Amino acid sequence: MVKIIFLHPDLGIGGAERLVLDAALAFKKKGHAVSFYTNHHDPTHCFAETRDGTFPVTVIGDWIPRSIFWRFKAACAYVRMVYAAVYMAWYVIPDEEPTLIFTDLISLCIPFLKLARGSFRVVFYCHHPDKLLTSEGGFLKKLYRYPLNWLEELTTAQADKVLVNSKYTARVYQDAFKRIKDIPDICYPSINTEFFKATVPKPLKDVVPLGTDKFIFLSINRYERKKNLKLALRALENLKHIASEDDWNRVHLIMAGGFDPINLENMEHYMELTDLAAELDIEDKITFMKSPNDVEKVSLLYNCKALIYTPSNEHFGIVPLEAMYYRKPVIAVNSGGPTETIVNEVTGFLCEPKSQAFAEAMSKLMSYPDLCERLGDAGLKRFETRFSFDAFTEQLDGILSRERQIIFLHPDLGIGGAERLVLDAALAFKKKGHAVSFYTNHHDPTHCFAETRDGTFPVTVIGDWIPRSIFWRFKAACAYVRMVYAAVYMAWYVIPDEEPTLIFTDLISLCIPFLKLARGSFRVVFYCHHPDKLLTSEGGFLKKLYRYPLNWLEELTTAQADKVLVNSKYTARVYQDAFKRIKDIPDICYPSINTEFFKATVPKPLKDVVPLGTDKFIFLSINRYERKKNLKLALRALENLKHIASEDDWNRVHLIMAGGFDPINLENMEHYMELTDLAAELDIEDKITFMKSPNDVEKVSLLYNCKALIYTPSNEHFGIVPLEAMYYRKPVIAVNSGGPTETIVNEVTGFLCEPKSQAFAEAMSKLMSYPDLCERLGDAGLKRFETRFSFDAFTEQLDGILSRERQVALETRAIEQERKHK
Structure with missing residues (x-):
């Protein structure tokens, strides 16, 4: 509440x-x-x-x-x-x-x-x-x-x-x-239709002493000169000259308006109108009412035949909507808000602000009884479609929900799957109208996604002076210290100033209790890509002694998040196995990709990215240069393909290995050298091109121009790149474990293989041997992406999580407030 x-x-x-x-x-x-x-x-x-x-x-x-x-x-x-x-x-x-x-x-x-x-x-x-x-x-x-x-x-x-x-x-x-x-x-x-539904209209004679044979035109407006009520009187007088005698005998105008006895203009203008009615000799054709109550107003709308609405350049006009709800045609001035509610000659008439024009419209309604009914029915339909109270309610509640301040805290805004996910989450929140900002330990404008350097999101770096390792060791401990420092800084300086609704953090959970030192009703969401304790090699006694407190702290602090999200069912199972003491089950929030960028980006010809001919059959691998990504499998599969492919196929095959490469990351440098050495050892150097950190346009161009994607990590938490390939109608060859088993359907959108070079080579050979297979699998991949993993679905899922967390925060604050008052 x-x-x-x-x-x-x-x-x-x-x-x-x-x-x-x-x-x-x-x-x-x-x-x-x-x-x-x-x-x-x-x-x-x-x-x-x-x-x-x-x-x-x-x-x-x-x-x-x-x-x-x-x-x-x-x-x-x-x-x-x-x-x-x-x-x-x-x-x-x-x-x-x-x-x-x-x-x-x-x-x-x-x-x-x-x-x-x-x-x-x-x-x-x-x-x-x-x-x-x-x-x-x-x-x-x-x-x-x-x-x-x-x-x-x-x-x-x-x-x-x-x-x-x-x-x-x-x-x-x-x-x-x-x-x-x-x-x-x-x-x-x-308009509040619930009141109208609950209110029983009175017979007209109980509101105004008139017979049921009268053709009632109704005007409802405050008694103010800007409402141009004299136009209704002059139109009525003009009608006398163009209507038949029978029509004139049965016509009557009820002018009901807000009247405040302490408002001088109301009193003056009311007298001006009664004087004008006498001057025009139509006193017997008009009834003036001061401030009808709600039931009287409903009764007038129910019993009238049509509404006359006379203000020019009216801002909007509520009364025409009320008339439309009661199936009454509206005659209004052709300016201002009524031009957006009334459709001329469909739900009523839009006229020049002249008595002749209004009188002609009034005469039409009196001359053709079925016209009132037809215009009235169309008016109700338009009201229900465009201006219903439910639509108004949702619109206002959406405004209340929008523009929440959301802060992202991420260790290193480089180029990788985790970075792509948090940026896509930020784009999803921004699409919903929320204000988003990033805080990080490290951000290199030459090695990052475009959104963090082009002004899409403000980025603030905290704690980059703290070393990333000590003599190339203790990297995890240093990363934890850097994130804790950032969290303490934010709790002290940032959160009290920005007053966020939500703080979204990932990778390192140790920051969570320090973020919560700040006062406020914000909620902390932790996105667990994969338990960190499982990403390190076991090592000997000293390694285990070093990791024990870090692993214990990871579980302890992850449990302190208000909401934990994971990227796949696979990761959810791994999370529950790894953190036995955490009883809460994490929510699964499948990542997506920002297709708006892909739609807006024109791919370059392949030769402008990699100097290769258009006759080549390109397999593409995109992953960071890290040993856990098992990139050697792609090279060994390519070498194996040499022994099973035809000579023609082998002559045209080429593998492009593009990956995130950070020059200050020792593993990136070492593993890149290991891969180039392996390519030389396997004698496939001429069949492979290595690329370091392709930019976004280059990446799009590679996905667009390749024939298929090779995705080699085993037990991958989710895998964003297969989604990108599916969006571009490319079949994916991936290991049959982890997150890809939830995105790829074997032999429908690609191939799920054992992590062996022979299995990957056989899948590659199939795609080369049957050209239509690439197209069929690619089309199915796009269809699956649009059905299960679209950016719109991702956006709605995240916004729903935000709304629920916001509601919990408000309820908590209400309870605290109640206790304080007691």
Whole structure:
């Protein structure tokens, strides 16, 4: 459960009030706790939800005048909201500890709300820039408005998220606030259909004393001049001249509007309208209603034939949606938000703001009774498809869930499968709108994936001054010390400042308890690629003595993660066998690949990467130059192929061995030399090309131009490269163990072989002997990738984990808060 506070200037009756209440109902529907704070609330002039206990309402600052001699209304409204914001920052926010503060209409409150300490976010709903809602006036008016307009733009920019109610308002917002570079999110309002479903409409005669034979046009809007209500009256008068006598006898207009007795404009404009009705001699054709209650409003919508909606350049317009829900066609002005809700001549009519145009549309509806029904049915269908309350609820809950701060802590941001996975996880989170940053012990811009050097993610290096080994030994111990140092630094300096929702770390679990020294409601997710204790050779007594405390610490600290993820069912089994004392079962989160990059990258011709002819049959191996990757198997398989392939096949075969190579990694250098020596020993030097750390475009080009992938590690935790090959429709020859047994289907998407050169050579020979086999296996591989391992599936899985961990954190905080209050 999340705590959400709404701050709204005046909880009266109007479109803005209806919207914030519907937003509050949407949040409440999702199980969140919602409360309202306002400058003014009159229980006799408000929507039911603010007086019947649905939401608690607290009034702050109503003693401050709303105007000075009926002038300076905007300045007084600003002062009232600032006072409320300061009061809340001092007394309310520290006590309630909200996750979100939702405010609207007056942005000046935002910086004052942010004076309060806490990890809440402020969302500002901009119905329309306030600076555009006032008449220009003369020099003094402009002088008065200038600082208010300047403050509006300045403070709107300080919201963590700005929402607008339509594409029209989004355009107006960007034109009005030139200095604000962030684009607002469009969040179409809706209506609370649950209330409408639960409310039984009254017969029309119980609301307005009219007969059932009347053709009722309905206008619902506040009694304000900007709503252009006179247009409805003039249209009615114009209808008298074009309608038949029968139609004119049965037509009636009900004008129902929000009316606040302490609002001078409401009183003045109401009198202007009644005077105009008398002047046009249509008094007997119109009924004026002041502030109908919710049941009366529902009854009017249910019993009318059509809605007349007269404002020009209306920001959005809730009432047309209500009419559409009740299957009523809408006649509206062809500008502003209604152009996004109403489809002309499909769900109603969009007209120029002229009485003649409105009268003609009214006449059509009266002349063709089935037209009302057809337009009304189309309106309901459009409402349910585009503007339903469920869609509105999900949209708002998505906004609440977005923009979480996520920190990744990884030992060495080089080039490898683990690095590719954490970067893809970061891209998945970023795709969902979250803010992501990386912290690491080492980052070399000349030896890393592009996302960590091109600005996609900010990278901060901590502790690279600590040695990576002591006389080329004690590498694991040094890696542990480096990560612990980074964790302590982050707990002290980074986490209190960034206030992350989630910290995602991997490879070395010893950092976890030190990260948790920081105060906050963040959760720590540990991605276990493979237990570290199993990745080291056993060695003698001294090696075992050295590894014992490290292995014990690995199990102890892994258990302290809030969530452990593994990359395959195989790794899950290995994890449970390795960590007997950990009872929690890890979640399986299959890695994926960032296909957006692959789609956007144009592969180079092979000759631009490796000087080889197009007639060659290219087998490709991509892996780091490490002994555990068993790369010698590929070389021995190639040598074995020489004895079973035809002369033609042997002449055209070529193996490209591309791998991550770090010049400061001793094993990389040693193993590279071992492989080149073995190629010479096997007399296959002319059949193999070695590549060190190909960049992303080169890697894509190799995958695109090869015929098949050879993947040699035994008991590999998962294996990202086979997925990349499958995406490019390349069959994969891999060892029949570990993660590849979950990605590759033997003889369907590739071959799973025993880790023997003879078995690999036979699979290679099959692919060379039957050209259509490569195509068939490759097509099946792509289909399997799209079905089981797509980036979208990976993204949804990670975002689901984030949402669940966030919910647990919030529940924990709520329990702590409850204990504190006790």
